[in-house]
Amino acid sequence: MTAELYYSLNRFLKEHFGERVQKVPLDAGFTCPNRDGTKGRGGCLYCNAYGSGTGAFRKGLSIREQMLRGMAHMARRYGARKFLAYFQAFSNTYGPPDLLRRRYQEALVDERVVGLCIGTRPDCVDETVAEVLAEFQAKGLMVWVELGLQSVHNETLVRINRGHTFEDFVRALEILKVRGLLVCVHIIFGLPGEGHLEMLETVRTLARLPIDGIKFHELYVVKGSGMEKLYREGQYLPLTQGEYADLVAEAIAHLPPQVVIQRLTGDPRPEELVAPDWARDKSGTRRLIEETLRNRGLYQGKYLE
Ligand code: SF4
Incomplete structure (x- = not known):
């Protein structure tokens, strides 16, 4: 049912590899x-x-060891036999090319690893980085680059101290797409200073660019972040679960049908979460988004018809 409403990552991977494929999150010490x-x-x-990392690398757990443990866990839990190495923590293209090559290579523990997903910032992508990634793609691996953008509005990016612009993102996207690499964009709904109009404008702008995937996140407040201070001073009010579900459902309807929806909600560590409480309820939020799509007759690409 869900597969008919939006193009999920599970469906994309199944179509490509003919079976279930699981992403194994890694902390590679960047x-x-x-x-x-x-x-x-x-x-x-x-x-x-x-x-967004576990600190595993600094605790002495090598990339290879993290990969093997993650694969064993996902094989038990989901019966998966193929895996993507997901370099998740911090900015995983932030380093000299030889170091990047070594770290990515270390995740390729055996032939069950069929690809790489590299999380990074737009201003950490240049021609050299793209060349390194293209080398792995040329070996027959699927290579996704996950670019954190969060909003297309530069005023918002300044407000949240991102340290890069929307134009940096467009430049990075061009560099990656020239080499045929797959690009997934991360965006956040509920950023301070943004209303529904700005949030949906982000999605409509991305829908016109050659992106391959998108991840939706709600803004949640974590301990030790700048947002925590704002929230405790009463200067920030998080979205409600219903508002978030409405926004994501609308956003999905604005996206072209071939864009892979890699994620519908954020994934806070329970011990770090300050607010909103509903951010703990990932499956409830997912259900609500799917219900909203069904109840409103929405599906991916509807507004583009
Ligand atoms: S400071 Fe920003 S770009 Fe850097 S790891 Fe944190 S969220 Fe990512």
């Missing part, structure tokens, strides 16, 4: 220019010192 002082020190307003 940092971020928005934290190490190159672009900024405090990081994005909603990020804390973990940068």
